[in-house]
Every structure is written in C-alpha cells, then in structure tokens.
Amino acid sequence: MEARTQRVRHHLRRPHASRRRPLENEPPLTPFIGHTPVNPDLAAGRARVVILAPTTGGVGAVPSVGEQMAALRAAGSVVVVVSPDRDARSQMGRNVVDSAKRAVAAQAGHRQATPELDRVAALWR
Secondary structure: OHHHHHHHHHHHOOOOHHHOOOOOOOOOOOOOOOOOOOOHHHHOOOOEEEEEOOOOOOEOOEOOHHHHHHHHHHOOOEEEEEOOOHHHHHHHOOOOOOHHHHHHHHHHHHHHHHHHHHHHHHHHO
C-alpha cells in the first residue's frame, strides 16, 4: 500500500498538464479552455481518465460531470470520478473560496483520499 501511495503522491506533484511535455505517442493536450469546472471533454480519446471534480452538477447549458463521464465511457474510455464526499462538502460550505474554511476542507479531502486511492490506482492495473 505504501508504494502505491507514493506513486499517487508523485503524480499529484507533477507539473500542471498544460506545462508538461506529452508522453511518447500521446497527442498534445488541448489548452485549458475553462468552459466547465472540470473539462473532462478535453480527455476525449484517452483510454484512462481520472476526473477530479470539485462540483458534479451541471448548470444551464453545462452538462453535469455524470453526463460528461457517460460520454467518455461511450467513446471507450475507462473513467474514475473523484469528487468531495458529504463530509468534505459540508466542510467547504456554500462558498468554496471562503479562506476561513480552507484548512478544514483540505483535511476532509485528505481523509477522503485514502479510500479513493484504490479506485484511482485500479485504473492503471
């Protein structure tokens, strides 16, 4: 378990996707467009996709993460979505940029990370 945790932590410390060099035989990444909070459609065509979604609902013309995940799966991608659980959402509150709640929200997210580790790691097994 410790080796797997270290690999995931290593991936989390990697440079932001828009600044990293493409892997061999990997098409270049599309620059960040910013049309949804998560932009999973930018991963279209990838075999494996991990979506880190701070919110999962859709608003107006913006589809929900579930709808976007379904589209990726329909195109053949294996998708794992990690979004705040009930505890993390309650710690964040309605104003997700409230700096007074940042520490407790981060701690709730850290607690949630351990159970999510197996689901995310399974994508690469």
